[in-house]
Amino acid sequence: MIDQLPALIIVAPLLGALLTPIIGWRYRQLCRPCALMILVIPLYASCGALLQVVRTGPFGYNLGGWAPPWGIEYRIDYLSGLMLVLIAAIGLLAAFNAKPGVKMDLRGKEPHFYTLLLLQITGLLGIVITGDLFNIFVFLEISSLSGYGLIAHGEDGAPMATFNYIIIGTIGASFYLLGVGYLYMATGSLNIADLATILPNLYHSKMILVGFAFFTTGVAIKMGLFPLHVWMPDAYTTAPSPVSTLIAPLMTKVAAYILIRIMFTLFQPEFSISVVPAATILGWMAVVAIIVGGIKALAQTDIKRMVTYIMIAEVGYIVMGISVMNRPGLTGAILHIVNDACMVFCLFLVIGAISYKGHGREIYHFQHLNKKMPFTMAAFVIVALSMCGIPPACGFFSKWYLIMGTIVAKQWVFSITLLGSSLVNAVLFFRIIEKAYLAPLDGGAHSHDHDREEVVVVRDEAPASMLIPILIMAAIIIILGPLSGKIIAAVIQHAVPAAF
Amino acid sequence: MLEYILAKYNFWIYVVLMMIGLYAMMGKRNLVKKLIGMNIFQTSIILFFVSTGVKKGGATVPILMGHGHGHGQHLIQVADYLNPLPHVLMLTAIVVSIATTGVALATLILIYKRYHTLEEDEIMAIRKDPSAYKTLG
Numbered sequence: 001m002i003d004q005l006p007a008l009i010i011v012a013p014l015l016g017a018l019l020t021p022i023i024g025w026r027y028r029q030l031c032r033p034c035a036l037m038i039l040v041i042p043l044y045a046s047c048g049a050l051l052q053v054v055r056t057g058p059f060g061y062n063l064g065g066w067a068p069p070w071g072i073e074y075r076i077d078y079l080s081g082l083m084l085v086l087i088a089a090i091g092l093l094a095a096f097n098a099k100p101g102v103k104m105d106l107r108g109k110e111p112h113f114y115t116l117l118l119l120q121i122t123g124l125l126g127i128v129i130t131g132d133l134f135n136i137f138v139f140l141e142i143s144s145l146s147g148y149g150l151i152a153h154g155e156d157g158a159p160m161a162t163f164n165y166i167i168i169g170t171i172g173a174s175f176y177l178l179g180v181g182y183l184y185m186a187t188g189s190l191n192i193a194d195l196a197t198i199l200p201n202l203y204h205s206k207m208i209l210v211g212f213a214f215f216t217t218g219v220a221i222k223m224g225l226f227p228l229h230v231w232m233p234d235a236y237t238t239a240p241s242p243v244s245t246l247i248a249p250l251m252t253k254v255a256a257y258i259l260i261r262i263m264f265t266l267f268q269p270e271f272s273i274s275v276v277p278a279a280t281i282l283g284w285m286a287v288v289a290i291i292v293g294g295i296k297a298l299a300q301t302d303i304k305r306m307v308t309y310i311m312i313a314e315v316g317y318i319v320m321g322i323s324v325m326n327r328p329g330l331t332g333a334i335l336h337i338v339n340d341a342c343m344v345f346c347l348f349l350v351i352g353a354i355s356y357k358g359h360g361r362e363i364y365h366f367q368h369l370n371k372k373m374p375f376t377m378a379a380f381v382i383v384a385l386s387m388c389g390i391p392p393a394c395g396f397f398s399k400w401y402l403i404m405g406t407i408v409a410k411q412w413v414f415s416i417t418l419l420g421s422s423l424v425n426a427v428l429f430f431r432i433i434e435k436a437y438l439a440p441l442d443g444g445a446h447s448h449d450h451d452r453e454e455v456v457v458v459r460d461e462a463p464a465s466m467l468i469p470i471l472i473m474a475a476i477i478i479i480l481g482p483l484s485g486k487i488i489a490a491v492i493q494h495a496v497p498a499a500f
Numbered sequence: 501m502l503e504y505i506l507a508k509y510n511f512w513i514y515v516v517l518m519m520i521g522l523y524a525m526m527g528k529r530n531l532v533k534k535l536i537g538m539n540i541f542q543t544s545i546i547l548f549f550v551s552t553g554v555k556k557g558g559a560t561v562p563i564l565m566g567h568g569h570g571h572g573q574h575l576i577q578v579a580d581y582l583n584p585l586p587h588v589l590m591l592t593a594i595v596v597s598i599a600t601t602g603v604a605l606a607t608l609i610l611i612y613k614r615y616h617t618l619e620e621d622e623i624m625a626i627r628k629d630p631s632a633y634k635t636l637g
Contacts (some may be wrong), residue, residue, distance in 0.1 A: 038522070057606055098631040130576075134589055141596045148603050160623060167525055168606045170538055173544050177593060181545070185552050 005045040006061035006074045009057040009084065010039035010126050017118040024111025032099055035114040039092040041328060042125055046084035052489055053081040060131065068131070069194045075131030079334065080496035082487075083128040083257050084154050085339055087250055090345050091121040094246040097469040100356050100462075102243035106153055113153075117246060121145040133180045133190045133258035133266075137173065138494055140222065143254070144169050151239040161234035168231040172221030175214045182211030192266055200268060203275050212271070214260050216278060223255035224259065225282075225319055226289030229312050237305045238323050241352035244304070247476050249345040253337045254368045256318045256416065261324060261335070273325055281297055283323035286317060288416050289316030295426035303361050307347050310387070313421055314340045320414055321402045327500040329405020334492050335484060343383050343395060346473035350380045353462035354369060366436045376465055379474035384429035386477050394480035510551035517544035531611065531618045535604050542597040545588045553586040 016038030022032040052059065060068065076084070095117055106113050123143025127136050148169070152162040184190060187198045187208045202208050215313035217228075224232040236248050263272050263279075272278040293313030300306040318340070322332025351361065353376050359365050370377045386393030399418065406414035461467060480487075505512060513563025517540055559582050608618060615623050 134592075138592055138596065141600070145596075145603055147605070152607050156614075157627060159607050159614060160627070163531060163611065166600065166607065167534060168599055169523075169540055170542065171525070173596075174542055177545055178548070181549050181552065181586075188583075229521055238586045454614065 005048050006076060009042045009045045010122060010128055012038055013122040018116050020115045021111045022116060028110050031110045033306045035095050035118055036085045036196060037335045039095055042090035043092050045087045050081035053078055062114055068191050069189055070442045072135060073131040073191060074129045078491045080142055080489050081130045084125060086092045086341055087124045089302050090249060090341060093469045097466055098242035098485045101352050104356055105240035111377045116146040116150050124250050127254050128257060131192050133192060137180060141173055150243040151235050151298045154240045156236040157234060158238040163240045165231045165235040166428050168221060172218045175218030178216035179211045182207050183498055196266055204272055209276060219255050221258045223252050224312055224315055226292055228287055233308045236308045241355055245348040245352050248348055249341040253317055255342045256337055268326055269497055269499055279323045279325050286320035286323060287314040289419050290421045296324060297428055301363050305349050311344055311491060317402060321405055324405040324409040324411060326405055326475045327416050328401045328408055331492050332398050332401030332405050334495055335401060336351050339394040339398045342473060343386050346477060347382045350376055350475060353466045357462060359459060363432055363435055368457050369436045376462055376470055381433060382474045382477055387427040387429060387455045392478055392481050394477050397481055397484040437495055514544045514548040529620045530619060531608055539601060549586045549590045553583045555582055557634055
């Protein structure tokens with residue numbers, strides 16, 4: 001049983017996606033408990049896999065008993081183990097959180113929602129666990145397709161945003177597939193570990209260069225790296241809140257994981273420095289992404305759209321950490337994948353709770369929200385501090401490593417961009433915190449000549465199934481900070497290639 | 501020059517098809533035409549993959565080689581058989597592309613129900629000014 005855990009990570013949610021509509025056909029209220037029970041299995045299995053990696057090193061699982069270059073191999077190393085736990089945990093919490101939101105936004109569609117949610121998590125886990133290039137494409141499309149289906153249920157602009165997302169996402173996936181094709185033509189293999197041994201002799205072949213270019217472009221589209229981000233704000237803003245809570249933190253991070261795999265496992269790091277200037281190009285794209293993401297976020301008054309633009313900047317952080325090509329930079333990038341997934345997840349949870357309570361998402365709607373929803377707003381403040389990079393929270397530590405990376409690489413523009421972006425984040429979040437906590441209680445009555453009635457603010461907190469994930473994530477954000485040294489020592493430092 | 505183009509004609513076909521698809525996705529205003537462009541784009545990649553499996557000069561299916569010889573194992577040379585793997589991969593890719601088309605068509609139905617049109621500029625006009633909806637629909 002314990003040997004088959006890696007297969008269970010994929011099989012359990014996939015079978016669950018089959019079971020949920022069958023159960024939900026008759027007993028709609030059973031969908032959620034069923035999905036929750038199924039999602040515990042991948043979380044347990046991924047924790048087991050990560051522990052085994054930490055204890056005995058990376059291991060593979062041959063699907064169907066066929067050895068790697070011919071059969072499909074599931075490969076679990078330090079990086080994928082960490083990502084598996086992250087995805088499974090966030091998936092479970094998102095499913096737990098979804099109940100009130102689904103009841104409000106997707107009434108009567110519970111079986112559809114939980115089916116697509118399970119498929120989405122299957123796809124994301126599959127991308128991370130597999131050691132086969134073509135399998136990554138298939139799982140990428142599974143997660144994208146279920147994502148399209150989920151987003152389309154949203155508010156007014158959602159179908160149009162979904163259609164644009166389908167078109168652009170398909171271009172990205174097709175580019176990735178073309179990259180696979182070129183590499184397969186040159187080498188005759190699809191296994192990542194196998195390719196990594198064959199490729200170094202072929203680095204100057206035009207076919208490999210073209211394949212690499214298609215790979216990075218395709219992944220950059222899926223990731224929403226700056227000039228290719230156009231699908232992201234509309235899709236994530238218009239999606240129903242339980243959906244954006246699930247998709248937004250994970251989809252871009254998994255694409256960043258694929259980029260790390262391609263640049264550091266499939267190809268040697270030297271390839272992206274000396275053979276093609278990919279590292280330099282990605283680095284400057286990341287600078288533009290951070291600057292434009294910050295400016296665009298400043299221009300928004302809708303907080304959900306603001307968070308989406310912040311995410312574009314955060315993708316820039318991760319890519320910047322990858323592009324500086326040294327140990328602290330890549331450590332920071334991997335740590336930031338984990339931290340940013342937690343922070344964005346918590347932000348979307350808070351936004352979901354606020355809009356569930358019918359408060360609206362414009363900044364002026366946040367007035368007095370600290371009295372109405374004290375716990376939710378406390379979690380929001382913690383995330384805001386973490387986003388700005390204030391020490392006890394986790395955001396500080398990954399930013400520290402990222403800035404260290406840019407300093408070691410002597411890329412001063414990169415360092416300044418990172419520091420400036422933290423200031424922008426401070427402005428972004430403190431204008432909301434100020435509105436929530438420091439706005440005058442009488443609602444601006446003294447500017448008019450009303451009689452000064454005290455506005456009575458009633459506490460109106462989100463339901464428990466929303467509040468519990470919010471508080472758990474807020475606690476995790478604080479705990480991850482002091483723990484980051486341990487995580488780096490146990491996991492991340494082994495995920496960074498030894499050449500650095 | 502012409503020989504150079506002809507020698508790799510399968511690549512040129514796929515590039516031309518891909519550009520047609522990209523043009524349709526970006527240039528056309530009608531959403532169904534965009535979707536058709538996306539299909540052409542995906543098909544071009546499928547054709548590219550399938551064409552990479554081709555071998556000229558008497559290559560055959562791998563199973564047929566060992567047959568009829570009778571005396572034990574004999575090594576099949578890679579050059580002697582067609583590689584079936586790209587075709588098998590493309591079966592999966594075709595399924596993916598059909599699924600994408602299905603989801604996109606379902607989205608188009610949603611869009612049509614909401615705006616009663618599939619022209620992108622008309623939808624933009626309606627989204628900017630909902631009163632335009634009545635004059636159009």
